[in-house]
Amino acid sequence: MLSKAYLMDRGLHWISALLLFYMLMVLSGQIHYVDWQIKGEVQHRQDALQAHATAGFVLVIIILSRVLYTLRFQTKLPRMTPQSRRHSLFINAVHGLLYVCIFLLAGTGILMVTNYELPLNILGIELPAKKDNYFSVFSQFHEVHLLLQQAMWWLIAIHLAGVLYAKR
Incomplete structure (x- = not known):
């Protein structure tokens, strides 16, 4: 039977993953590709940026919760055993870069809206x-x-390839 700690970790992982996909695919497009003449340019931008900022804020809170939860229950969560030291370093680097990229996206987002x-x-x-x-x-x-968004897509692809490789 799966432990509560494991279920909580996976739940936070998938909630953050789905929210990240939503932000990258839907909200990014909403800002640029929706016909803004329906609401007017100012109201459209306000609504799109408000939705993007709210989702980004929630994502950062969920990611921080997951990091803190993982640190708290680190020994109780089953993880894949790396095949070598190099494999372990690669896994840690990809995960670390995913977190860094998310926080840099949040930071650049804050810097953009404060200079709008x-x-x-x-x-x-x-x-x-x-x-x-x-x-x-x-x-x-x-x-x-925008460069960080592209980096995030590449990191997600590498992460998914790693998961598929581990589950083979």
Whole structure:
């Protein structure tokens, strides 16, 4: 029978994975590809960024919960045994980079919304428009954010390949 710690760990893993896919696939597209003329440009951007920021905030909380939970019950969770020291380092590197990438995405997201051209209300916090910073600061963080999204897709693919390899 599976332990409660294992079920909780897997539950947090899959909730965070599904939320991450939702953010990468749906919310990223909502900001760029939905016809904003329906609501008007300002309201569309506000709604899209509010949804993206809320999902990102929830994702960071779930990831932090999972990390803390895993540290608390580390010895009780069954894990695959690495085949070699190099294999173990590779597994740890991929997992570490997944976490780092998620937190860097959250960080660049925060830096983008605090330098946005329109006033925003994100999670109840009123952010004033910063038109001066929009073309210089925002665009730099946006470029990094998009690169991190691409890195996240590659890390997810490597992670899935590793899971399939381990389950063969």
